[in-house]
Amino acid sequence: MSFGPPTMPQQPQWGPPPQPPVSPRPGWARKRVAIPVAALTLFVGVGIGAAGGEDTAKEAAAEPAATVTVTAAPADVAVEDEPAPEVTVTETKTVTAKPSKAPEPKVATIPGDGTYVVGSDIKAGTYKTTGPEESTIPNCYWARLKGTSGDFEDIITNGNATGQTTVTISSSDGAFQTNGCKTWKKVG
Structure with a gap:
């Protein structure tokens, strides 16, 4: 018989055995991720800013403008037996319809x-x-x-x-x- 501290029977373990702690990534590995993410964010921001300017240009281009086309011969060139130069004028107008009044009842x-x-x-x-x-x-x-x-x-x-x-x-x-x-x- 031995005297001493009592020993405990060993309990079975459930699940996977414990893993050793993971060491943090080295500095160069963190930079490999951070730099491309920052660059991508910069390019996306520039793209969004540039897209805002296109809308203003599209709105300005959508407004109708008067178009004038003139075709003429130079004044210092002598032209014999030819008809007078043609002049073509094209004008575009925008007309806005006026709202009409509500019709009055015709019933007597x-x-x-x-x-x-x-x-x-x-x-x-x-x-x-x-x-x-x-x-x-x-x-x-x-x-x-x-x-x-x-x-x-x-x-x-x-x-x-x-x-x-x-x-x-x-x-x-x-x-x-x-x-x-x-x-x-x-x-x-």
């Missing part, structure tokens, strides 16, 4: 049921109808509106006519609504 009548926008569908003015269309329940409903949202608050004024009716539509009205009425004719 309001044909029937619907909601008509004042200023684009119908003109402001005084309109007259002979009354309701013939139906089982004759009724001519009309309304002057602030807008076309369909909200109750849009109604400026309205009415239910059983006979001839005249309504004045203001240019400040948003729309005019009619339902069950005969054709409205502009009278003023």
Whole structure:
């Protein structure tokens, strides 16, 4: 029997055996990578800077310019029995179209049921109808509106006519609504 420190049984190792530490690269190896990277970065920067100048030149070249071509014989040369020298002039002009106004409505009548926008569908003015269309329940409903949202608050004024009716539509009205009425004719 021996007396001394107890010994531990050896444990199996898992994985690859440990590797010795890697020494850093020598100075010359780092320079071999850094110098080409710096040069490449410089060339890319110069290329980007040069490309910016080409856009300005392209924009200037895209603008149309007047072209004049003149063909003539020199004044000090005597030319006998020849026609006068030809002069050719070519000029290029750029014309910009003017925006057109919105067409005014040509309708002097309001044909029937619907909601008509004042200023684009119908003109402001005084309109007259002979009354309701013939139906089982004759009724001519009309309304002057602030807008076309369909909200109750849009109604400026309205009415239910059983006979001839005249309504004045203001240019400040948003729309005019009619339902069950005969054709409205502009009278003023």
